[in-house]
Amino acid sequence: AKPVEKASAVPAAGATGGAGSKRFVFITNGDDPFWDACNAGLVEGAKRSDLAKKGLRAVMEKGNGTAQGQIEKLRQLASQADVAGVAISVIQAENAAIVEEMKNLAAKGVKVITVDGDVNRGMFRDARPYYIGTDNIVGGRVLGAAAKAILAARGKTAGSYVQFAGFTDNDNARARMNGFKEAVGEAFKEADRMSDEMDLARARDNVRTALVNHPDLVALVGIWAYNAPAIAEVVEERKARDRITTVTFDAQAVAIERMAAGQIDAMVVQNPFEMGIQTVRLLLAMHSGDEAAVREMFPRADEPDGDIYTTGLRLIVPDSDPLVKPTDVEGSKGSTEYMPLSAFRAWLAKYGLSSS
């Protein structure tokens, strides 16, 4: 991956060399390692369907964690001639303004899709033709089921848990939390949902507070990528590993190490890398009006929920005697792949990724 990575690693390619070439722009909701993996996917995708030859580039624009950020970004792109396609991870699923700007772009002939964070399909189905990503609620369910199994294996039948995220009302955060709550069952009480405004120091303080505040705590759930290391480290610091089950989303590099060190019991991992690749594939197909290629990705496009391309979830578990068995998560449907840590690492290494 390296040489190509290099090429796009130098923004100058965008600043100057951009003349003539058109862009696929990927707008994220914020700045997080998750998107670095996705960016690697864009690069990989660009290489596979050698965009460069077609006079195209795929670039990533990181949002600032606010709706306004995405709105302004969309508007700026609307006034730039070299934008061929836009993929956006919508930060507020029910935000009408974002949807409108997406439509404006589409009206200008720019191909617009959502990735990872979709609009509220009930309300804004027509805001975009297709969505690439994973159903966060399913992810939540999978993690919930895993947690339930692990807790059972530890002989825990009751107790409370706390979920941590940057903003607890952010849509994919809420979906994951609700999914988890639903799957982990009534036996366990949700003591709190703590938000840290993406302040890492705050993320740790929240875990410390939770440990002190809720004596009957049995599990901590990391919803956003950076919550995983925060939880693992504080639990270790507090020597509470024996009574606390730690399950998290999104494998940051550090989180992977933590699991290797036996401090995280299970991780549900999306596949941002795949998202990146498929984003390029889809946008290219739409841009070049290649119906067949689109059909290939969305065979049931005319059916109600045929507009979703699932990049799949992985449930990562420790190599040595994992407490959660594949059978435990069968119940919670979805194309979830059960994967031991070592296998996952091998996969990362294959594409020179550090996180997913």
Next chain:
Amino acid sequence: MTALPADRTSVDAAIVMRGITKRFPGVVALDDVSLEVRRGELHAICGENGAGKSTLMKILSGVYQPDAGTLVIHGRPARFAGTRDAERAGVAIIHQELNLVEDLSVAANVFLGRERRGRLGFIDDAAMEAETGRLLEMLECQVAPRATAGSLRVGDQQLVEIAKALSLDASILVMDEPTSALTEAESARLERTIHRLRERGTTILYISHKMEEVFRLADRITVLRDGRHVCTIDRAAATPQEITGWMVGREIAGHSFHEPRPRGATLLEVAHLTLPWPEHPRGYRLSDVSLDLHAGEIVGVAGLMGAGRTELLETIFGVSPPGWTGEIRIDGRPERFTHPSEACAAGIAMVTEDRKRLGLFPDLDVAGNVSLCSLAAATSGGLLSRAREEALVAGPIRDTGVKTPGPHAAITGLSGGNQQKCIIGRWLLTEPRILLLDDPTRGIDVGAKAELYALIDRLCRRGMGVLLTSSELPELLTLSDRILVLAEGRLTAEFDRATATEHRILEAATG
């Protein structure tokens, strides 16, 4: 102008300045000034506001660098990059305006920039406090070296500044209007100190607007006008009239205020006014003060620094905290102003002491400064109109004789005297019936003073009542119909024009 020819340079010259020129944006503060000061003499420098006195001294003490000219100290050519160099060459200066760090102790201020180090290079407060104690003793000033400078009153602060300069025991000492904030008693103490210094052979440059002082102290007098050297002359060979003549470049009408002014109805009565002062042993700033003021009358309030003159005026004007007791009547109506605006509405105006801090608006132009208190008259249809404002301020600017390029010139460009006239003009626009003047001529040159006296007299004859404080007894004696004396916040005596003499007033003031 009589620049000194090179050959006449006497060997015992402490300072020789040649062709000193200093420009500031917009003004030439000094224009080719040459000056020679003999070793051990007290050399007075006179000039109107803005003549360049302070600038020349600041160059001598390394605050400013001259644009042209040379400076020779004790026969050695000198070029000061900063005050440090000057101090090393033995030049110390007492600046015109106070330069104290109010949060620091007196001792810390005296040794600022030259702190004594003790063991391990740590600061040695004890030594500095002891040394400061000695210096203040020499100035006969009862202030604790540990007290914070900010808690002192103006006079003591000025004495601390003097102690600061003395602590250098420099061979050349510059005093820029050291007594402008001091009363007679304190000035007398300072003079004793000056004599002691001269016995030690210290060369002193002395700037003052107070002629009698200059003629009491100086050996030679140099006059500056508009940044130019006019002449240098032995005191014996000159008279105050000549000097002032050279300063202002014209003859000053020796205005006489002695034809009696018609005394009208009672405008202001103050009865048993007491102003508490909690955190102070004395307990009060003013105690049982009673006075009355009639139309067409000038009542002077004398007193040492800190006697409470400002407090008296401020209480009448509604500036003081509401805690005071007693009664204040305006036209017989009892009043209790809680804010100056109420006093203005009742036809009172107050020209504050400390022009810079309490009077001027540096960001507003001359017109803006003058019209500020009567803007309503400058509006048409609720909006300010430039034309109306100019028309409005034209009057007071003419009456008070402000010298300004135009109504929209920057106020900061005017000399101190003219700034003061603008402020008086501001209050005249409100057509007050009672005018409170708190030391209106502090730091103002004789020319401007004479004009202000004339103005005040005119106003009085128009039926205005004036309550005047001053740190200069001659001023009070010239202007006032009656003189009240405050000491330690109590009213100790009242004289009318016939019975008042400097001596009796001082006696009453020192209690």
Next chain:
Amino acid sequence: MAAFLPPSAGGFLLRRSEWALLAAIVAAVALTAVVDANHSYWFQPLASLRDIARSTAMLGIFALGAAVVIIAGGIDLSAGSMIALSTTVCGSTMLALAPAEMVGFKPVGGAVVAAGCLASLLAGFLVGTLHTWLITAVRLPPFIATLATLVGLRSLARALATSTTAALLPTKNSQINVYDPMFKVVRDNVWIPVAVFGALAFITWLLLTRTVLGRHIHALGGNEQAARLAGIRTDNVKWFAYCYAAMTAALAGLFYVANESVAAPANQARGHELNAIAAAVVGGCSLSGGVGTVPGTVLGTIFLRVVIDAVSKVIKTESEIYEGLIVGVVVVLAVTFSQVGQMAKGGRRLLPGALGLCAIPALALLAGGVVAMTASPRTGLAAGIAAAVCLGALKAWEARQAATVRPA
């Protein structure tokens, strides 16, 4: 304003420095039009204009309030939080008055919208009053008082959002979506915020230059003690200034709601108060009070927004990373620029003594680093060295200047 200007600063209609700012804006636009790979300013002037106009109006509305407070000798750090509070109050009020419609994404009707907007403005008034109370009665320094509200108001807004949604919606939510078509109209018609901004600017200009209150605001900022002794009710003038700031922020908040169709107190307008202050200062307001003009503030706002837009147009990838850097540099340059005149006159040295010596590597490193990251490491190195050499030369020259003044 002209009435207050020292002649030197004067000029036709605008002050010198304001003309300079105008020139800088034009230059920035022209440069962008050329450098931008796909010359959007040239080929799609309208689209670009619309974006810049909208963002300028939205920032400018409360930048005017910031300017008034600054001229009155104060500072208001709470604008961003006030905006968040305003959006939330508006949203909550509408939710409380028409829950069904709000949930069902139906029009809520003019009355409800009006109520929401009025509630926001009222909140602005109350916050302004609170500030004045803290500053005049409790005697807190403005910086502290508004720092406290900067933290407090956002938290208040979040609490308000959660509790209203908890009470009125099936699920507790920390943001309130606003779909009413009226807001959509505002969102779609850029001229509305622009017109409001223009009107507000005119009113503020009239207020500051042509009314007694405006003159008192200048006096207060220039010398508070003297103002009080001149019989000006300084507390009331402050009251007006802080309410003006808070209410313009509240007004801006309404446009935020319209523009983002949501009240999201958690991070809406976070840190925008600094943009407003920067705009005012770039526009010539002095933080020590008494000095500042409305035209200047307006130009300052335009300048900031133009620069930000230009950055995103010129740097095609990850512009947001470099935005802050460039904005920072530009603000410094803009404020410096307005003084270059007297700098030259005053014979000041730009790299004095040891400080200058240490400043050289700092600046060179900065320049080199930025170039290295935007272009390539090699060019970066070159740029860094070049900068160091130039600064070194300047330093040497200044040193010689200083030396030659001394007599041989």
Next chain:
Amino acid sequence: MAAFLPPSAGGFLLRRSEWALLAAIVAAVALTAVVDANHSYWFQPLASLRDIARSTAMLGIFALGAAVVIIAGGIDLSAGSMIALSTTVCGSTMLALAPAEMVGFKPVGGAVVAAGCLASLLAGFLVGTLHTWLITAVRLPPFIATLATLVGLRSLARALATSTTAALLPTKNSQINVYDPMFKVVRDNVWIPVAVFGALAFITWLLLTRTVLGRHIHALGGNEQAARLAGIRTDNVKWFAYCYAAMTAALAGLFYVANESVAAPANQARGHELNAIAAAVVGGCSLSGGVGTVPGTVLGTIFLRVVIDAVSKVIKTESEIYEGLIVGVVVVLAVTFSQVGQMAKGGRRLLPGALGLCAIPALALLAGGVVAMTASPRTGLAAGIAAAVCLGALKAWEARQAATVRPA
């Protein structure tokens, strides 16, 4: 300090206001121990102590720097961004020196760690120099200079992180993981940051109270003009102050890296500069310069952190929503408290005139709203009414006071 104090402010070891602050801290802790449903302060004193100690140390380290700048009459808004830059510089340096180990989460060795830390401190020095240069040579107001770096440095840090990772790692990254055991040691041993904080506090105290430089810092802050005329090289004093602030921030940054095992410039320590300033001010530093002590600043920091911790302990769920509100109120109270004395004396009125009248609903609304949201609407309403009544009574009383002074 004693030497500088008016006797009234004096006291044994600490000033009056500082004793009061200490009392407030004790009170807050005691109250929390009681009110907190599961009395964690009582049952797990060590755990709580460790948390508070850590967060206090991490804030205190750069709060001391902020205090020095404030006492010197300046302000530094860039601390948060400086911390982000420091973490990034440290991370990047280590990445550059030992890429393999960094990627492989292996120990990088003491030399590399030392290099990283030194690089950060150097960065701090350069930033401090830049600030001083902007303020003294370019003559920008400190607020503007550091506002520019507040935006600029974070962006610089992000650019640095992206470009180093792009150059040295297979994939470009927006943050740099730091996994060296040495940092882990620091993370696990709370006493290390606490010790560093303590040492730094002692040094700063010595510096400010017992050295000539400290005296000059006070003088500079108290009256710059006088300081310059006294021959103090004010520019150099400023240089020291701003470097001290920037380098303490850089030092704090190293502890951030250790504590979070990552350099994440995008939003690490965002806004923390305000906490530092608040701590200094609560501790008695005056923003107009010249006034302030180290003990005060330390107590102020502890107070802030204790309050924040207490909030999260008492309000069990969603405490973070109310934190800001409570912190804001507490800061106001703390700063007010230190003046209550002279307020009583000066015969000042707390609710003067019309302003007071309008302040009553504002305050009542605030009080009522907060209670309503934390407790129940009904209690909230009650609280609001109660507050309004109390304030009304106070207002009436004050009015009568003012009246009775008038002669009958």
